[in-house]
Amino acid sequence: MTSAAGPNATILEGVGQTVLVLSGKGGVGKSTVTVQLASALRAAGHSVGVLDIDLCGPSIPRMLGLEGRDVLTTPQGKWVPVYVDEDQRFSVISLAFFLDSKSDAVIWRGPKKNAMIKQLLTSIMWNVDYLIIDTPPGTSDEHISVMENLRSAAVLGAVVVTTPQMMAVGDVARELTFCRRTGINILGVLENMAGFVCPNCSECSNILATGGGEQLAVKAGVPFLGRVPIDPMLALCSEKGENYLVKCSSSPAAATFQALVTTLTSQSDNQMEVEK
């Protein structure tokens, strides 16, 4: 470890812009949003990387059909990310790649997680326009470590994911407070699992209540990035590691993700102009 993450190691070398995907609550679809966002950015012609820092429950590799792949190491002790596509414009790093078995439990206390995250941020050979960082639920060690280490990197901001219930909204409000306190730019709130259209009769049921995300965005004064309805096809694609945006390109969920990419890239362009 000492070899790879020296004191002067650069944070996220080779990354154009970084986007964080956050949520105070678990199971709202952070990883799903990460994967779909990355695929959409890739489809828009950018090169993308995904960094999964959920150490205790990494699910990105499964969603991209990359289970069982190994991470290669360069002679300099850097890790080469796993490539999703043949032309190497979509790459992924997850702790799952370093574990022997699918069911291995990572029982780590905070300090050890912090060391691992520091290492993941400094010793990977990225070469991407956009890096999406998928986080575990909560506002704890992983998040503090990432925020601390990202100060010197180009961070576009955070996409905060919620589900429509008041319960989730409460947790996510705490996440927004966290972003403000650590000074991270909030790109906006995305409401996932918003309504379910019955495949039989097309009746739309709001299984998990409705509108929570938009209300939260208005209340907190941050942009509302859109709604992603529950789509069993999306769950299926995530499980099989298939590309949902290609398979169901005309679905409402796909439209939301494409709009999100437009928002992100335009913000990114603005920011670059300012910097020039």
Added chain:
Amino acid sequence: MTSQAGDIEDIAVQECPSNMDDAGKAEVCVGCPGRELCLEGNKPDPDQKIIDTRLRAIKHKILVLSGKGGVGKSSLAVMIAQLLASNGKSVGVLDVDVCGPSIPLMMGVADQPVLDSQWGWKPVVSPSSNIKTLSVGSLLASGSQAVVWRGPRKTSLIRRMVKDTLWGRLDYLIVDTPPGTSDEHLSIVKLLAHTHPEGAIIVTSPQKLATGVVSREIRFCQKLGIPILGLVENMSGFRCPCCSEVSDVFSSGGGEYLSVKYGVPLLGTVPLEPQLTAAHETGSNFLVQLPPHSPTVERVREIVVTLQAKVEGN
């Protein structure tokens, strides 16, 4: 592959010692930046006696666990507690989810603070079901206040919650946990170890994706020697209120798959129910809010019957 690569992989694959007595002392801990902290937390606990006395007054202690977030740990913890209470048991719910406590809202005690008494923190009593609850949410001043804490601080708060709470005599204490297998889990397991908790209920949702994460939790229990009372598959199918067609919103079969794979009993499957969300959000008792013939109520009732037979039979 160079020798450096070997080092890196070792660090990634090796785990913190599962036996808490070895924390900071084992071979893997050499060179770990958290070693000092682990060693510090590893002295014999001077308050263990007080903790044990408090916990011995509680007959059955049950953990609700899941590696994955948002599968309904809190929801299920609340439903089981409310059913047990309606069966005439005295029940307490301890919420050790420090960063995302949702129990206070579900129990309808969101605006009630925990009072300090001569004998310790007095848990807040839910008005809808007479259940004693303690959660970080009740210890915070505002709902949107973020608890941005690193592990050691969370550990010490959980310790205080166990040591300083005046539960009194209880039949059941249901412990709701955050997702994952980290500080909170190790802490609560260690604190309860002396007084032998009955075991853990593991919650999963039907997707294969969730089962991957949940199987890590099963391994966690096996490693730490916590008996697994059973699995519950939540969010299992949705009956369209318009045409009664049942859709597997989150695919299906995850609970059964895990149950067979790890030889753990499947306690039951609980379908999605929009009215349940409403009941939780208003903090009311789901037994009152939902129609009595609702499949969700029936399934949870079956689960609690099995659970009681298991726990009280011994």
